[in-house]
Every structure is written in C-alpha cells, then in structure tokens.
Amino acid sequence: MLDNVGTAAPVLILLGPPGAGKGTQARVLEEKFGLVQLSTGDLLRAAVAAGTEAGLAAKAVMEAGDLVSDEIVINILRDRLQDDDCAKGVILDGFPRTTVQAEALDVLLAESGQKINAAISLEVEDAAMVTRISGRYTCGACGEGYHDEFKQPAKDGVCDKCGGTEMKRRADDNAETVASRLEAYHAQTAPLIAYYDGKGALQTVDAMGDIKAIAGNLSAIVEKATA
Ligand code: ADP
Numbered sequence: 001m002l003d004n005v006g007t008a009a010p011v012l013i014l015l016g017p018p019g020a021g022k023g024t025q026a027r028v029l030e031e032k033f034g035l036v037q038l039s040t041g042d043l044l045r046a047a048v049a050a051g052t053e054a055g056l057a058a059k060a061v062m063e064a065g066d067l068v069s070d071e072i073v074i075n076i077l078r079d080r081l082q083d084d085d086c087a088k089g090v091i092l093d094g095f096p097r098t099t100v101q102a103e104a105l106d107v108l109l110a111e112s113g114q115k116i117n118a119a120i121s122l123e124v125e126d127a128a129m130v131t132r133i134s135g136r137y138t139c140g141a142c143g144e145g146y147h148d149e150f151k152q153p154a155k156d157g158v159c160d161k162c163g164g165t166e167m168k169r170r171a172d173d174n175a176e177t178v179a180s181r182l183e184a185y186h187a188q189t190a191p192l193i194a195y196y197d198g199k200g201a202l203q204t205v206d207a208m209g210d211i212k213a214i215a216g217n218l219s220a221i222v223e224k225a226t227a
C-alpha cells in the first residue's frame with residue numbers, strides 16, 4: 001500500500017443491495033481505470049471452497065443469506081489489501097456492509113495514508129432484485145457475470161471474455177435467500193449511505209437501466225472522483 005497521501009491510489013466503494021449490479025459494474029471499471037476489484041463475497045466463497053477456518057464459519061451464514069461476522073470479513077479484506085496489486089487502486093464491491101466495517105475501513109486507509117475517493121450507491125427497486133438474482137450465473141474460469149435474460153453471452157454457454165464453457169450458479173441465489181439478503185441490506189448496509197454522505201463522499205447512480213448506460217454514468221463519476 002502507498003503511504004504518501006499526495007500519490008495515494010484511488011479507493012472507490014460500490015454500495016447497493018444484492019443484485020444491484022455491483023460486480024458487473026466493478027469489472028467494467030476495473031478494466032477501464034486499471035483498478036482492482038475486491039469483492040468480499042468472492043473472497044468468502046474462495047475461503048469456503050478452500051475450507052479455511054473463516055470459510056467453515058462463513059458457509060452456513062452465507063447460505064442463509066445473513067451477514068458474515070465483521071471480524072471475519074475485516075480480516076479477509078485487510079489481508080487482501082496488503083497484496084501488491086492493490087497499490088494500483090481498488091474498487092470495493094460488497095464491502096463495507098455494516099457501520100463497524102466502514103469504521104474499520106477508515107482506520108485501515110488512514111494507516112496507509114489513503115482516503116475514499118467516492119462511495120457510489122447503485123439505486124435499484126427491491127422488486128427487480130429477485131429476477132436479477134435468480135437469473136444470475138458466472139463463468140467458472142474468469143468470473144464474468146451473465147444473466148439468463150439481461151446479459152447473455154454471444155454464443156450460448158460460452159464465455160465472451162475467455163471462451164470458458166463451465167458456467168456456475170451460486171448456492172445462495174434463490175428466491176428464499178433473496179428475502180433475507182434484502183432484509184440484511186436495509187437493516188445493516190443502507191445506513192452507510194448516510195455515513196458516506198456525512199463525509200461528503202457519497203454519489204448516487206440510477207441502476208435500473210441498461211448495463212452499458214449505467215457504466216457510462218459510473219465512469220463519469222469515477223473520472224471526476226479520481227482526477
Ligand atoms: P451484485 O454484485 O450487486 O450482487 P451483479 O453485478 O452480480 O450484482 O448483477 C446481478 C445480476 O443482474 C447478474 O446476472 C447481472 O448480469 C444482472 N445485471 C447487472 N446489472 C444489470 C442491469 N442494469 N439490468 C439488468 N440486469 C443486470
């Protein structure tokens with residue numbers, strides 16, 4: 001991590017309920033701005049697959065659609081932020097999700113002389129979330145996200161990005177879990193909108209439209225926030 005405030009690498013946060021398009025848009029921004037996408041959901045799923053202690057503790061919680069403990073998530077994120085590639089700048093996707101996590105992030109960034117350039121809230125209607133989440137799948141090889149209706153690869157079953165043919169669906173992407181995940185979002189994560197507004201870092205984007213149009217609006221915000 002850089003320790004000089006003047007040359008600190010950008011830190012962007014994408015806020016929004018499950019299925020808002022955080023992962024989809026983070027990948028676009030990653031490519032366009034040369035930043036690193038950090039998804040705590042992906043890091044936790046990797047820990048579950050690897051059977052680490054944190055993964056074992058997180059598995060059932062994730063399957064129930066509840067939030068994993070702040071301690072586990074903060075530790076995972078802190079470790080990942082220390083990797084060399086993060087010096088390019090990061091897009092946090094799915095973190096922070098609680099006030100405790102937001103405060104821990106402030107401390108972590110202060111320690112390395114960094115600051116948040118923008119916390120961007122993706123605004124979506126709850127009613128759209130079930131359709132978005134139940135149609136979601138990703139390429140097993142490169143992680144590119146797709147949707148049965150809204151984002152299909154050019155050739156059915158073949159990833160546009162890497163040619164991979166193994167598509168995966170998440171265990172927690174079902175109608176029952178979506179309700180708990182939305183509840184967790186409104187109770188624990190939505191208060192972060194006011195938290196970042198209070199710091200003057202909040203930006204909002206209408207995330208109900210077309211993926212490309214939203215990406216254009218987000219890029220304009222990121223360009224300004226990192227200039
Ligand atoms: P999040 O990371 O916020 O949970 P994703 O980026 O994984 O959300 O998007 C959820 C699903 O909705 C994916 O299948 C994705 O392809 C699709 N999606 C993302 N953005 C849009 C959009 N603007 N309109 C329609 N579908 C979208």
Ligand code: ADP
Pocket residue numbers: 017018019022039040041042044061062063065066067068069070073093094095096097098101181
């Ligand atoms: P989505 O954006 O669709 O909600 P994620 O991949 O971001 O999905 O997260 C999947 C699950 O992982 C969450 O429902 C939660 O159980 C856990 N998780 C991810 N990030 C966090 C976090 N910052 N704090 C607590 N739990 C988290």
Ligand code: ZN
Pocket residue numbers: 139140141142143144159160161162163164
């Ligand atoms: Zn792929």
